[in-house]
Amino acid sequence: MWQKANARTFKGLESETKWQGPFLFAQLADTQLGMVDANAKWDVEMASCKKAVEALNKLKPKFAIVCGDLVDMWPSNDPEHPDADATKRVQQVADFKEVMKGISEDIPLVCLCGNHDVGNRPNAVTIEEYKREFGDDYFAFWAGGCRCLVVNTSLYNDPADAAKEYAEQHEWLLMQLAAAEAQGATHTLVFSHHPWFLQDPEEDANSDLGMWEFTTASGYVVKLKNQYFHIPRERRRPVIEAFRKHKVRAAFAGHWHQCGEVRLPDGFEQIVTGAVGAQSDTAPGA
Template sequence: MRKKIISVVCFLLAVFVSHGIAADSAPFFFLQLSDPQFGFMDNNKSISAETEAMNKAVTAINQLKPPFVVITGDFVNNSKSKEQIAAYKSMIAQIDSSVKVYMIPGNHDIGKVSRASIDNYKKNYGETHFSFRYGDCAFIGIDSNIIKEEDKEREEVQFKWLEQELQKTKDARFKFVFTHCSVFLKRMDEPVNYSNFSLPMREKYVRLFQKYGVNAIFAGHLHNNAYGKVGNMEMITIGPVGKVLGTGYQGMNLVKVYPDRFISEFIALNQFPKEVVMSDPATKTTESMSRVRFKSIRNLVMAGYQG
């Protein structure tokens, strides 16, 4: 029986090879969410509305089971509120253990940048940045607070780390960067405001990202959606899970990654699909990517076709 299973697996691998499909370049999807910001809706008096919204987000995550999710900051409204922090962490703990969770801080999670505020963040949530690979794609998250406040020493340390991580991505098919505050919202030359980087910082980071071929930057902070592009690099700012501003609505960002492209779509929490379908116009085929897991291969039937 074991030999038969091994034979079938080898046959399936042969199918992939014969069709020119590398395992690292197989289509996949991930979710980005931002700004649950517990306490914002009721001015820190209650967290019931944010709890309800975050519960919808977690339910959708557990239904779809992406390989990972990225949360781009502002988990709470008051960085010193034990109630808000505990509520957020309780919701994150309910995400299926098979789904990895990566987080970077928002301005409300740290407050005024200082040794104490950063240490407090790390104590509650972990590191302020991340870098990892999934398949042949690279994912890097940075702390935008030290950039926005232009904390020279910390910003330079992070910038050096960021460039070192980007240098490792030369062989990556796609390179994605995550930040809480947008580098810019719609245009590189737009006026400086609460929701983007200063012009010198904007130019500094865009120059670095373009040097290493970053494909997209994902952000939150605006509590609304915005889109910009410089050269071939996209700047994607998404709305919140929590309180909306302007014309925004509560939702999460679904990012589908194909061998030759990626598609980003911000979907309302109450309209999230129960499965993710990856469509390939080149072959006119579709495939459900919602993951079903089995504890063992006992009693399973595996088959290949058109080898």
């Protein structure tokens, strides 16, 4: 079940290349076992995951996808978090897999990596750790005539320690976008952890995007500039240009722990889904 993303495709989701009408899929994000109680325990997130599983089994979507931060504990060999507890990481991954086993076998579960899964500044070792746990960090599949591209946006967030992996994925993404258009995909959809932007494709480090705040169960308050949640503009621009060139219909993300939607005049939509686990407040109107 956990190694279906392999050789840059997803086993069982390869054949539906033709449109047969509207269909339902489910996008989730940030199950992030451990965030609420700073990795002391994760019973709150497990309970939320169980509710999500129950909802999915009732909805019966064509597929379900979890857009990253499957667990909270950072990976081994993450230079920013040398004190990461490998034992807790292993247990969180095991518990995530155990609760998600409750999803009906006829609903394919697609998982992708977030920054807590491979690091804010990923490297070859952290990516390989994730691949051993869940399969490829980026890949493509077909569903109902739509070409779905799954991207490791942590490489776009900060490729300093993974320049080769970043370049390879970017080349792959450009090729996949062109191929989807050439193959006549009814819609091309992109799934990632990080939103490419929050409000405007041209926002940057100096834009007034406000602050993000979250209080843990122990009362510790986390405050971050919202720029933490988007892809830096210098690496975002070529991706957005490629999306426009190849008529990407929508991009789906998580990471922000709140909901947000942006529709651009050319018809492109970006949908940011709130967290299954630790949810922050959603801005009014989002």
